Amino acid sequence: MTESVSTEHVAAFRRFNRCFTRRIGVLNDHYLGQDRPLGEARLLFEIATAGGPDGISLRELRTRLGLDAGYLSRMTKRLQGRGMVVLSAHPEDNRLRMARLTPAGHAEVKEQNRRADALATGVLEGLAPDLRAQLTDAMTTAARLLRLAAITVKPVDAHAPDARTCLDAYADDLDARFPEGFDRSDLVAPEKVSGEAGAFFVAYEEDRPVGCGALRRLTPGAGEIKHVWVHPDARRLGLARRILQTLEAEALRRSWTVVRLDTHATLSEAQTMYRACGYTEIPAYGEHVYASHWFEKRLAP
Amino acid sequence: MTESVSTEHVAAFRRFNRCFTRRIGVLNDHYLGQDRPLGEARLLFEIATAGGPDGISLRELRTRLGLDAGYLSRMTKRLQGRGMVVLSAHPEDNRLRMARLTPAGHAEVKEQNRRADALATGVLEGLAPDLRAQLTDAMTTAARLLRLAAITVKPVDAHAPDARTCLDAYADDLDARFPEGFDRSDLVAPEKVSGEAGAFFVAYEEDRPVGCGALRRLTPGAGEIKHVWVHPDARRLGLARRILQTLEAEALRRSWTVVRLDTHATLSEAQTMYRACGYTEIPAYGEHVYASHWFEKRLAP
């Protein structure tokens, strides 16, 4: 994982960067902000995509776009002046202001989308259909991997809010998937995955928790992997695999030589992943109501 | 070729655009222009990469970067003031000013490169080695196809300077590759590829000619493809194939039902390409000193 990056990979990456920013990046900005400043265009777009039915708070806009409070305040006021946006107080917290698009604002965003589509279409039209498919495939792969690369998996105290958030979502997920439902008392106690006894990891995508995984001591020298979960928005990136690798590395750091895990019959994709990651099926190693398959992997430094 | 672009392709393209500009684009700019304005950083980079031994003229910089003359003038003067650049008169045309990097300027560009490398490394480090390779592969493919998409193949008068430039380079190429050399009197006369008799196409990448191809009438209803050439900088993009397709479309437009071509024994990659494009080998159809293989393709509307 931390093997040094080869210069060829760096060179390929930079070649692409240059090519892309020159050909697309510049155009992009010019297209989007054709008759209004780019900052406003971006702001409108963000309100449209991130805003719920009540709109979105200025506070959230600020953190999402990384803007200065004063700057944002002025920009929204300008947009309000042009009738693109309405500002209202937050129903519960009067310090917050909510921004919502007006019909005119929605029309503007639609026009923005039309332009962005036109830009993409213009580029793709220059290619024969089979090459178009090749290009979009490559872009989809690249986007997937770029997202994955930006996600960090960090050890976190199992009591921390981010850990609880993930486990709650995990429990809801299982409850929906298991025919018999899922009882959250089955979740591992925080003490069992803290300190000497184990560890808890949370995956963050830009400070937002998007996955988790726990490791606990089963017997001296053997660990158990539990509660590997990935947020629906972050699935199909290969994140589960990455969390698994992190947990294995942690076990190895503690000189545990084997990790085991169990899984429910309905989770067939998970089983496929475990096998692909070097896990082999073993007989039951414990009693666990939701378990129907058991796996193990020997760790080598 | 001009089949309409599917919405899924457009969506994939835009998803990637968003992902890339958010994650890399912004960083890129911040990294590069860390202690100097972004415009100056870009300018330095351009002088370093596009400048020859004598430097590069302001005129060329202007067109390459699409800058206003006054803006550029001031920027170069500022760089000169900081000892990054020296300005001198063009040896032959005293209106032109040449910009060349000083050692300090080169050091600055080196530092820029170091930062860009660090950025790329930082992203790639977040991925396991096999995924790194996947990402750079995808990026290489995408860059190749983006370049190809930006190239336009246009009909051009065979007397035009761009046509002659390409044919000169083509002749030099062949002269270097054929053991017996190449005599440029073998080049087709402009009249033979004009009007009713035929057509000449030049491929442009941002107004720079990077390839060509000719079509001429062989017999009523049959065309001959000649002088398909691609600039060394634009090889391995699939441009030759594209030029070939353009020539075939032109033949079809003239209701010619078959196209033929011959090729020299040394040009084995060309032969592979012709076969891959649906050409089949046929007996000799004419006398041509440099020909050793003959191909034909029947055209269907």
Next chain:
DNA sequence: CCGGTCCTTTGACTAGAGTCAAAGAATGAC
């Protein structure tokens, strides 16, 4: 109800990016 914290607004700036027009110096065609 008091003090600290959070969110927004406002005023006062700075710097970068870019535009436009006028003017000056060279060049090239006639």
Next chain:
DNA sequence: GTCATTCTTTGACTCTAGTCAAAGGACCGG
């Protein structure tokens, strides 16, 4: 030599983007 053209320089602007600090209203815990 003259005139139109081509490049560059200069002056005078505009607009966006962004920063910083002060101030004021709202909330929350004690």
